[in-house]
Amino acid sequence: MAGHGAEDHPHGADRLCEAGDRVYSRAVRRGRVPRADAEQVPCLLDLALLHPDPDDMAWLVPTSPQEVMTRLLHGLYDEMSAGQRRMGSAVAAFEWYAGLGGPSSAPAAGEGAAIRVLDGASRIQAALDRATEACTTEVLTVQPGGIRREHELSEGLHRALELRGRGVRMRDLYTHVARHGQGLLNYLELMGPSVEARTLDEVIDRLILFDRTVAFIPANSDRTMALELRHPALIAYLETVFERLWRLAIPLTAALPDPRIEGISHREQSIAALLAEGHQDAVIAERLGISVRTCRAHIARLSETLGAASRTQLGVRIAQVGLDGPVGEAAVGVPRSRSSS
Structure with a gap:
């Protein structure tokens, strides 16, 4: 063109x-x-x-x-x-x-296409605004990444306030890292009981689901394109995924579980489990919503705590102390100091 x-x-x-x-x-x-x-x-x-x-x-x-x-x-x-x-x-x-x-070429009045590609921020915004206007009951969202910046939260604030004014219930899933952002806490305080938030170590890519009838998901990595989904089977699948994640998530009002090993933080436990699966630093950082630099700093502290002098030795020590499984599992060992390894 x-x-x-x-x-x-x-x-x-x-x-x-x-x-x-x-x-x-x-x-x-x-x-x-x-x-x-x-x-x-x-x-x-x-x-x-x-x-x-x-x-x-x-x-x-x-x-x-x-x-x-x-x-x-x-x-x-x-x-x-x-x-x-x-x-x-x-x-x-x-x-x-x-x-x-012909008569069968278009959907019936009031219906939309089962899958529609939205190309460009303005079209995505317009479609979200239309869905917000039509929403009457519930909005479910998954918000990946780390700490929510003020401008990110303000982008959708007008929609959230409009929904709150109509008594629409909202449930949001974030990563644990988002707990450290004051912007998110301010947003939730402003929205009051109309929004319930929970967090997980990892969440799926971004999802917004209105009234369990229309959903929006990214269509490319930089989020300049999105898919608007109305097919009942796709909506039911996304609803099931959300509800299962929601049951596993921890309410933002509740504290994260105590670390299973003294001296190793909850985030470092998550990093250890992903390291045990063989993931590279960049992948781990993306999945946990932190920067690669922060991820490597945690890995360095984890190595020091477990007394590992190399990446290979760190993998061995992670398995020895039981950090290679899901974060919720009980510890099976206690790390020794660097001098005893």
């Missing part, structure tokens, strides 16, 4: 250019088009009329004409004073497109 920007196609979704008309019509008729077909019409991607096929990123699938029409009308109502005349033209335009795919 080099050399073709949105400025080459300065129009809205209700009045497509000739090239966009041809490609979008073909996509509606056939159900999808090759990504190469859209290279000359970046407007279709910019206006979210086409989006990546989650089964094959080399193809683009059309947003259903009914969904586009609904989105347009919602925006037009917000700008009624300036755009009331455009409403009729938007409806008329997409009624014609809707007929191209």
